[in-house]
Amino acid sequence: MSAIEILYVxxxxxxxxxxxxxxxxxxxxxxxxxxxxGAEALEMIFGPGDDGGEADGNDxxxxxxxxxxxxxxxxxSGIDVLRRVKSDPRSRxxxxxxxxxxxxxxxxxxxxxxxANSYIVKPVEFDKLSEVVRQLxxxxxxxxxxxxxxxxxxxxxxxxx
Amino acid sequence: MTEPSPRSTPQPTSATREFSPRVWRTLFEQAPVGIAxxxxxxxxxxxxxxxxxxxxxxxxxxxxxTFQDVTHPDDLxxxxxxxxxxxxxxxxxxxxxxxxxxxxxSLVPVRLTVSLVRGEDGEPEHxxxxxxxxxxxxxxxxxxxxxxDALGDKxxxxxxxxxxxxxxxxSVSHDLRAPLRAIDGFSRILEEELAGxxxxxxxxxxxxxxxxxxxxxxxxxxxxxxxxxxxxxxDAQQLDLTAQVRHVYSTLxxxxxxxxxxxxxxxxxxxxxxRVLLQQVWSNLLSNAIKFSRDADDAVIExxxxxxxxxxxYFVRDHGVGFDMRYSDKLFGVFQRLHREDEFEGTxxxxxxxxxxxxxxxxxxxxxxxxxxxxxFYFTLGSPTAAEGKR
Numbered sequence: 203m204s205a206i207e208i209l210y211v212x213x214x215x216x217x218x219x220x221x222x223x224x225x226x227x228x229x230x231x232x233x234x235x236x237x238x239x240g241a242e243a244l245e246m247i248f249g250p251g252d253d254g255g256e257a258d259g260n261d262x263x264x265x266x267x268x269x270x271x272x273x274x275x276x277x278x279s280g281i282d283v284l285r286r287v288k289s290d291p292r293s294r295x296x297x298x299x300x301x302x303x304x305x306x307x308x309x310x311x312x313x314x315x316x317x318a319n320s321y322i323v324k325p326v327e328f329d330k331l332s333e334v335v336r337q338l339x340x341x342x343x344x345x346x347x348x349x350x351x352x353x354x355x356x357x358x359x360x361x362x363x
Numbered sequence: 364m365t366e367p368s369p370r371s372t373p374q375p376t377s378a379t380r381e382f383s384p385r386v387w388r389t390l391f392e393q394a395p396v397g398i399a400x401x402x403x404x405x406x407x408x409x410x411x412x413x414x415x416x417x418x419x420x421x422x423x424x425x426x427x428x429t430f431q432d433v434t435h436p437d438d439l440x441x442x443x444x445x446x447x448x449x450x451x452x453x454x455x456x457x458x459x460x461x462x463x464x465x466x467x468x469s470l471v472p473v474r475l476t477v478s479l480v481r482g483e484d485g486e487p488e489h490x491x492x493x494x495x496x497x498x499x500x501x502x503x504x505x506x507x508x509x510x511x512d513a514l515g516d517k518x519x520x521x522x523x524x525x526x527x528x529x530x531x532x533x534s535v536s537h538d539l540r541a542p543l544r545a546i547d548g549f550s551r552i553l554e555e556e557l558a559g560x561x562x563x564x565x566x567x568x569x570x571x572x573x574x575x576x577x578x579x580x581x582x583x584x585x586x587x588x589x590x591x592x593x594x595x596x597x598d599a600q601q602l603d604l605t606a607q608v609r610h611v612y613s614t615l616x617x618x619x620x621x622x623x624x625x626x627x628x629x630x631x632x633x634x635x636x637x638r639v640l641l642q643q644v645w646s647n648l649l650s651n652a653i654k655f656s657r658d659a660d661d662a663v664i665e666x667x668x669x670x671x672x673x674x675x676x677y678f679v680r681d682h683g684v685g686f687d688m689r690y691s692d693k694l695f696g697v698f699q700r701l702h703r704e705d706e707f708e709g710t711x712x713x714x715x716x717x718x719x720x721x722x723x724x725x726x727x728x729x730x731x732x733x734x735x736x737x738x739x740f741y742f743t744l745g746s747p748t749a750a751e752g753k754r
Contacts, residue, residue: 216545
C-alpha cells in the first residue's frame with residue numbers, strides 16, 4: 203500500500219481548500235498529499251531533485267496510488283506532468299484523473315492521448331463538486347484495482363510481480 | 364486561275380451604298396482605334412493617326428517599316444503563324460494580343476484584329492489591321508491583382524485576430540470560473556456551518572450569493588459557446604436529423620423531476636451540416652420548448668418539417684406559455700429575454716446562439732407564437748459549404 207494514496211495537484215488555494223474539504227467528508231483527507239504546482243508534483247512522485255535519472259533512491263512503493271491533476275498550473279503545466287508521469291516506466295502505471303475547469307475538447311483529447319485514465323470537469327457549484335469528489339474517491343480508491351507497480355526498477359529492469 | 368477562296372473576308376458588293384473617298388478617308392482617320400493597311404509581306408502601307416500614336420513612330424518612318432520590325436520578338440512567332448494561316452485561306456481573320464516596341468523602346472500591349480482583302484483573282488492584296496491599345500485594361504487587371512493581394516492580407520489579419528479571440532475566450536472562461544467556484548464553495552460552507560445560528564434572512568442572502576455565482580457561471584458558459592460558434596470551422600456532413608433530435612431530447616429529459624412533455628417527432632429529411640453545431644440548435648430549441656411547457660400538464664412538443672418543393676422548413680412547436688409577437692424582434696438578440704427571470708430562468712443567449720449557427724449554415728430562423736398558446740420556431744438550412752465560401 204502506497205504511503206501517499208492520493209496526490210492532489212492544484213495551484214489555486216481556494217480550489218485546494220474546497221476540494222480537500224470535500225475529500226474530508228469522504229473520509230479521505232488523511233490519505234491525501236498536496237502539490238501546489240507541477241514541479242512539486244514531480245518531486246513528490248520521483249523524489250527531490252528529479253531529473254529523470256534512474257538512481258532516485260525512492261522506493262517504488264511510496265509512489266502515489268492515484269494522482270488528481272489540474273491542467274492549469276504555473277511553471278510545469280498539468281499536461282507536462284501527465285506526459286512525464288505516463289512516459290516514465292516507474293510511474294506510468296499510476297492512475298491519473300484530470301480534475302480541471304476546462305471543458306475544451308482539445309484539452310480532453312490531449313489528456314487522453316497522453317494516457318490520462320479519466321477526465322473530470324470541476325463543477326462551479328460546491329455541492330456538485332463534493333458529490334464529484336465523493337464518487338471519484340469511492341471509485342478510484344475503493345472500487346478500482348490498483349495496478350501492481352513494476353519490479354524493483356532502481357536499475358531499470360522491468361520486473362514481474 | 365483559281366476560284367476566289369470562299370473563306371476570304373466578305374468583299375463590298377454593289378448592294379453596299381458607295382460613299383466618296385473623302386468620307387472613307389475621314390472614317391479612317393477619325394477612328395478611335397488604330398487602323399492600318401499592310402502589304403501581304405508586312406509593310407505598313409497606310410496608317411491612321413491613332414495607330415501612329417499607339418505604335419509610337421512618326422508616320423513617315425512607320426511607312427518604311429514592316430509590322431515585324433515593331434513587334435516584340437517574343438510575340439512574333441505566334442503572329443507570323445496566324446498570318447500564314449490567313450494567307451493560306453485556312454482562316455479568314457485572326458485576333459491576337461501582342462506587344463509593339465515603340466521607338467523609345469517602351470512596350471505597348473495591344474489587341475490586334477487582322478483580315479485579308481483578296482483581289483478578283485483570289486490572291487492576297489492587303490491586310491487590314493485594327494489595333495486597340497489595351498494598356499489601361501492591363502493596368503486594371505494589375506490593380507485587381509493587387510487588391511486581391513491586399514484582401515488576402517486582410518483575411519490573414521482577421522484570421523489571426525480570430526485566433527487571438529479564441530484563446531482569449533478560452534482563458535477568460537477558465538479564469539472567471541475559478542473565483543466563482545470559490546464564491547459558491549465558501550458560501551455553501553458558511554451555510555452549513557452557520558445554519559443553526561443564522562436568521563432566515565441571513566441564510567437567504569447566502570443562498571442568493573450562491574445562486575448568483577451559479578448564474579454567472581451559466582452566463583460565462585453561454586457567452587463562451589456563443590463566441591466559439593464564430594471560430595469553429597464548419598465540418599459539414601450528411602446528418603440524420605431525426606436520430607439527432609431523438610438523442611438530444613432523451614438527454615434533456617434525463618434529469619427531469621416531473622414527467623417530461625411527450626415528443627411527437629416526424630421523420631425529418633436528412634440535411635448537410637455540422638453535427639456538433641446542429642446538435643446545439645436542437646438542444647436549445649428543445650430545452651426552451653420543455654422549459655416553457657412547464658406549466659402545462661400533458662404537454663406535447665412537436666418536431667417536424669414543411670416542404671415547399673426543394674425548400675425544407677424544420678420546426679419545433681410547443682403549446683406552453685408562448686410569447687407576445689410584438690416583441691419578436693428581440694427574440695434572437697443577445698441577452699434579450701421575453702420573460703422575467705422570476706417567471707422562467709434563462710441567459711438570453713440560447714436563441715442568439717441558434718440564430719448564429721443557422722446563419723452559418725446559410726439558413727433562416729423565425730418564430731410564431733401566441734401568449735398562452737405556445738410557440739413554433741421554424742428554420743431552414745442552406746448549403747453550409749456555400750455559406751463558408753461567402754465568409
